[in-house]
Amino acid sequence: QVQLVESGGGLVQAGGSLRLSCAASGRTFRTYGMDAMGWFRQAPGSEREFVAAINWSGGSTYYADSVKGRFTISRENAKNTVYLQMNSLKPEDTAVYYCAGKRGILRRTANAYDYWGQGTQVTVSS
Secondary structure: OOEEEEEOOEEEEOOOOEEEEEEEEOOOOOOOOOOEEEEEEEOOOOOOEEEEEEOOOOOOEEEOOOOOOOEEEEEEHHHOEEEEEEOOOOHHHOEEEEEEEEOOOOOOOHHHOOEEEOOEEEEEEO
């Protein structure tokens, strides 16, 4: 059974940066057909929302409008790891961040993803 494990969350001041990592353990991205990897976030009292997604080659990426120009998603398939570089963080970025994987094409909807991590907390203070 594949596990996705996020790391890199924490407390940061507004304007700061964090880099989240999501590593697959047990099996590889390829074994489970995780062609597309995504990051989602969920703030207290809110629904889980799309942040970014990347295809297998890294040549295609999607971003939510709220993070475009500030966040960058990338992946290293040889390390079975996907990253989310977050710059110019704002208090409204505070949430639990989840990585997710799926077969096939990029999607922005959470219910399209088959595999999920447990999440990592990101808190941005003003």
